[in-house]
Amino acid sequence: FKDYLKAKVIEGGMLSNRKGVNLPGVDVSIDSFTEKDKNDLTLGITKDVDYVAISFVRNAEDVIKVKDFIRKRKRDIPVIAKIEKPEAIKNIKDIISVSDGIMIARGDLGVEMPSEEVPLIQKSLIEKANEMGKIVITATQMLESMTEHLRPTRAETTDVANAVLDGTDALMLSAETAKGKYPVEALKMMDRIIRHTERMRKPSSSYIYTHIFAEATAGAACKAAEDIRARLLVAFTKSGFTARLLSKLRPSVPVVAYTPNLRIQNRLCLYWGIVPKIMSLPNTTDEMIEEIEVSLLKEGIVKKGDNIVITSSSPLSRQGKTNFMKLHKIGE
Structure with missing residues (x-):
């Protein structure tokens, strides 16, 4: 016979359909990818x-x-x-x-x-x-x-x-x-x-750097956000790389991550401290900063006079190369 298991009840209880079978202490050789x-x-x-x-x-x-x-x-x-x-x-x-x-x-x-x-x-x-x-x-x-x-x-x-x-x-x-x-x-x-x-809880990071250049930029952004008492960190990211870096470093303020990609927005929802939002790809960093400020003010996330730290890749079309940071005061 195949596809059945003979078992003896030692301690009774309610058994419903579609339950898994556990074999503690047994190394099962069945392929996990069926x-x-x-x-x-x-x-x-x-x-x-x-x-x-x-x-x-x-x-x-x-x-x-x-x-x-x-x-x-x-x-x-x-x-x-x-x-x-x-x-x-x-x-x-x-x-x-x-x-x-x-x-x-x-x-x-x-x-x-x-x-x-x-x-x-x-x-x-x-x-x-x-x-x-x-x-x-x-x-x-x-x-x-x-x-x-x-x-x-x-x-x-x-x-x-x-x-x-x-x-x-x-x-x-x-x-x-x-x-x-x-x-x-x-x-x-x-x-x-x-x-x-x-x-x-004050966030703390135990992450061990592996992409030194990009992580140095992200680390500097986190430190700057703390030093200037920034309201939040802002990342513009096409692939999610910049936002993921900031999340790994456990900054002391929330991270608003703007991306032109809906799939990346959805994926970033799982990452610690990230609030992902959609924004079309700006042509320049100045345009990016302006659009970020308008969006944050419109949603009531910041007010005039608040400090924020913005980080991204430069040029904006690059992926996986976090190398841009700007300290910005809303309204200036």
Whole structure:
């Protein structure tokens, strides 16, 4: 017989359809990138998805296979590796290196590994992702009680806040919004916890420079923003490179990132501290500065007399070459 599993019930409980099977302590040899995955990914590519997340990643090769599959179809879609297996923990630096980001899927990690190890693993994974300048998403059972109840437990509130303090880029709700009774309320609650915690925390960066010239410019922009008490940092970016650099450096003020590319705007939503907005490609840096000022004033983000720091590539049509910075006072 094929396609079935014979099991013995040791401790009974409710078992619903479409549940995964965990084998703690077993190194499974099944290919993580299945034919069904390939069909699903092909559909996702045709629908222009913003990100692709891979489940049950064990090593860097699992990520490379998916990236190659996407590349052969002449697309450039960022890949997020879901960290759910002990094998992934052992190979985490290699996995982060080839991925565009990781998701800490604490539910499966807590089944595959002793529960008491998960909190420290979470902190370690966030730290490594921060050091390597990659997105890190913390997920699973963040506000689990809100699938049935209108308010979270105090422990869940603390859990969300601690993930923010650890340095995660994004937090993700699962059952709370997929099947819960209060999906909107859960989202609003998480937003309130995050915003309050961020006000109490001074951002700090553990990112290790790899693109020295561009990062020196971005680092100088972050330092200047602090020195002149800037209202915010502004990045103009075609590829998202400049905005991603600023996010990695964890500046003390928000970053408004203008881009002419809708797909880049969507992708930047996952990055720490970034507020992405659409703007057509200006002809000159002077035109860019003027359009940025008009946009910020119109939306009420700044007022006359506020200081901002603007950074971009010069000329503006270049990609991946952050080399321009300007300290600017609104209205002058």
